[in-house]
Amino acid sequence: MEMELSTDVEELSETTESQDIDSDDLLELNQFDGLPFSSRYYKLLRERKCLPVWEAKCEFMDSLINSQIVIVTGTAKTGQSTQIPQWCAEFCLSAQYQNGMVVCTQIHHQTTVELALRVADEMDVNIGNEVGYSIPLQACCSQDTVLRYCTDDVLLREMMSDPLLEQCGVVVLDQAQERTVSTDLLLGLLKDVLLTRPELRLVILSAPHSSEKLLRHYGSVPQIKLEGPQPCEVLFGSGRGGVKDYLCSALRLALEIHQNENHGDIVAFLATEQEIECAHAILRREGANLALSHGELVPVSLCPRQGDSLSLTEESKSRRVFLTCSPSEDLFWALHTIRFVIDAGVQKRYVYNPRIRANSIVIRPISKSQAESRKQLAGPTGKCFCLYQEDTSLPAESVPHLLESDITSTVLFLKRMEIAGLSHCDFIDRPDPEGLMQALEELDYLAALDDDGNLSEIGIIMSEFPLEPQMAKTLLASCEFDCVCEVLTIAAMLTAPSCFIIPPVEMRQKALLCHQKFQHAEGDHFTLINIFNAYRYAKDGSYSKVEQWCDEHFLSLAALQTADAIRSELTEILKRLELPVSLPAFGSRSNSLNVRRALLAGFFMQVARDIDGSGNYFMLTHKHVAQIHPLSGYGLEVNKKNLPEWVLYHEHTLSENNCIKTVSQISAIEFIQMAPQYFFYNLPPSESKDLLQHTIDHGTAAPSKGKRKCQNSSSAATEEQTPERCTIQ
Structure with a gap:
């Protein structure tokens, strides 16, 4: 798929090449905004010319002119994520933007914003004008934007309204080796778009070990290989203790580095959140003992699913140990104080099993691309401690998500x-x-x-909704049952990161008591509404007040702010689609019933029954048994004696404790009313299905055996005594 452009494009390309010879020969006016260059532009230009990618500029520009697809492979810190999108913008400018602008995808929100800020600085333009960014719930761009960084999922949703990406002249897919679902979809769909739009260009940035599969997929296309900077000193483990001991080895190394090595921050790549929590507690305790003799050691936890974002560019006089289980290294490229990397060589992945509709947690080796990338983090003067043996066989790339x-x-x-x-x-x-x-x-x-x-x-x-299909169906059903306000809150809270902060062990009981104040008798979905409403009430005060309120209640302010923004976005979509938005009615018996109905309209496939009265919940769709998560309102010891027989759950994870999360009680009659008939009849045979069939045949719930029968009677009596309005904490 090659195409020759007009002569003026080639002439401008040659002019650009001549301008690179000496910064003194550059035009005085910025070609993107027409204003004189600042002195900082020339300073940054000298730094840019020292990047490994700069040597490939002429080859890249020639390939971009003569081919629709260009693949660029390189290790970390080559400068490809900042320089190549700028060169693509020059390419589009040479054609007077007649073929569109440049969009560059990333997989992390924070990296997207940081790259846009850096490139705007290098191009000597204002962020939000010529250079912008788009991430979920936040956009900083305008009609003047010629280069836009965005997350891959944002670009994917834009294709729903603009499938051929008519506004784009060049699409740059960065971090293709990560093989996220959104990036894979873009790689597949754009192959078809390129046939329809021969003037469109696709540039794929990837790690060296991923290039072979890309070349097989796209055929004979130009590939530009970049040489990375000199790697740091790499020290491998002996492996005598086996992989089970990598956490102890990582902690011992961090303490030894702090005592014996010169100043510089440490990054430790572990596998799970539990390991990070354990490492943080140990390093904080041991670091306090070493503070007087060797200076302060500050452990910093960075989990990929946490709601709080950390500014990694801030300077610190103490030595920081960044503990992360994120498989990606992108969070740390902007941090130039890292001198030591500790790599356990393993990662945690969530693997979905369609047969049981659940995620299981798998610990597996990292890929060669990840290993090489981590070795680059410390720079040529640093050290990378690999806790695995040098001859360990690592897969060439990660399994596609x-x-x-x-x-x-x-x-x-x-x-x-x-x-x-x-x-x-x-x-x-x-x-x-x-x-x-x-x-x-x-x-x-x-x-x-x-x-x-x-x-x-x-x-x-x-x-139209940026939600999982079951939650989108629930939101649509809420329009029918006049509980839109409440379901909007539930959808936002479950889409945002978890708002619950789990503190160190010594503070955990206090946190549980704080969280217990928000519990709702109907279940966890209603508890989330209580928390969000309380946050909104606290938010009416000053910013410092709501921040203090979150700290006192062990809640994540960042997660609640994200939920608030998601809720606003969903509300705008409802209004655009001219769907009704009902007034708040949370707390009334009829509203609680309607919320349960709406939830069942979407999540009828995630219903379970307590088969013995002791919390062993049998899931109807695949006949597995699980327990309620300990952090659920029903999971607390004080509530275990009054467990509901029928529940709806939001998530089931196969792990060591095999649990269902975000659980609310329902009745058999409500389930039968909301579940499609053909779904019910496709359920595998079980005692629970027989009980439901009895309810269908006789109009009342079938009597249960033993202990559960007594609990049902008690539950029915309680339901009769329920007041019209519940107390909202």
């Missing part, structure tokens, strides 16, 4: 793209057929598909 995720949302998106005209997505690695069939089955149960397997009217509306 598309092969290990629930792809129901992906299938809904692809069905929407079929309506937009993109009927084919050429996947690099095709999804598992079993997962694909399960996704189609779930969309059918949710009434998102018509009899021909295409999107129904409900499915089209569901695809």
Whole structure:
């Protein structure tokens, strides 16, 4: 797919090359905004010319002119994420932007913003004007933007309304080796878009070990290989203790570095949040003992799913130990104080099993690309301690997330793209057929598909919301049951990171007591509404007040702010679609019933029954038994004697404790009323299904055996005595 551009493009390319010879020969006016360059521009230009990627500029520009697809591979710190998008902007400018602007994708929100800020500085323009960024819930760009950084999921959603990306002249897909679901979808869909738009350019930035698969996928396209900077000193472990001892080895190394090495921060790559929590407590205790003799040692926890974001660029006089279980190293590129890297060589992955509709946690080795990238973090003067043996066989690249995720949302998106005209997505690695069939089955149960397997009217509306399909269906059902205000809050709180902060062990009991104040008798979904309403009430005061309120209640301010922003976005979508937004009625008996109905409309596939009265919940769809998560309101010791028989849960994770999370009570009659009839009859045989069938046949719940029967009677009596309005904490 090669194409010759007009002569003026080649002439301007040659002019650009001549301008690179000496900064003194550069034009005085900025080609992007027409203003004189500042002195800082020339200073940064000298730094940019020292980057390894700069030597490949002429080769890259020639490839971009003569080919639709260019693959650039390089190790970390080559400068490709900052320089190549700028050169693409020069390419578009040479054609007077007749073919569109430049968009560059990233996989992390924080990296997206930091890169946009850095590139705006290097281009000597204002952020939000010529250079901008778009991340979920936040956009900083304008009509003058010629280069925009955005997350891959943001660009994917933009394709729903602009499937051919008519506004783009060059699409740069960065971090392709990470193989996120969104990046894989873009790699597949853009292959079809390029055929329709021969003037469009696609630039793929990846790690060296991932290039072979990309070349097989796209055929004979130019590949530019970049040489990274000199790696740091690498020290491998003996492996005598086995991988089970890597946490102890990592902690021992961190303390030895602090006592014996010159100043410089440490990054320790571990596998799980539990390991980070343990390491943080130990390093804080041991660091306090060493503070007087060797200076302060400050452990900093960085978990990929936490709601708080940390400014990594801040200077610190103490030695920091960054503890992370994120498989990506991007959070640390802007931090120039790192001199030591401790790499356990393993990572945690969530692997979705379509047969039981649950995620399991798998600990596996990192890829060669990740290993090489981590060795670059410390710089040429630093040290990288690999806690695995030098001859350890690491996979060339990570398993694509598309092969290990629930792809129901992906299938809904692809069905929407079929309506937009993109009927084919050429996947690099095709999804598992079993997962694909399960996704189609779930969309059918949710009434998102018509009899021909295409999107129904409900499915089209569901695809408008940046939510998982089940939650989107719940939100639509809330319009029918007049509980939109409450379901909006539930959807926002479950989409945002968890608002609960789990402190060190010595403070944990106090945190549980604080969280217990927000508990609602109906279940965890209603507890989330209590928390959000309380946050909104505290927010009416000054900013310092709400921050203090969150600290006192062990709640994450960042997570609650994110939920607030998500809720506002969902409200705007409802208004744009002209769907009704009911007034708040939280606390009344009728409202609680309607919220349960709306939840069941979307999550009827996630219902379980306590089979013995002791908290062993049997899940109807796949006949597995799990317990309620300890942090659930029902999981607290004080509530274990009054567990509901039937519950709806939001998440089931297979791990050491095998639990269901975010649980609320329902009744068998409510489930039968809301679950599609053909879904009920497809349920595998079980005693629980027989009880439901009895309810259908006789109109009343069947009597349970033993202890559960007594609890049911007690529960029924309590329901009769429930006042019209519940107390909202």
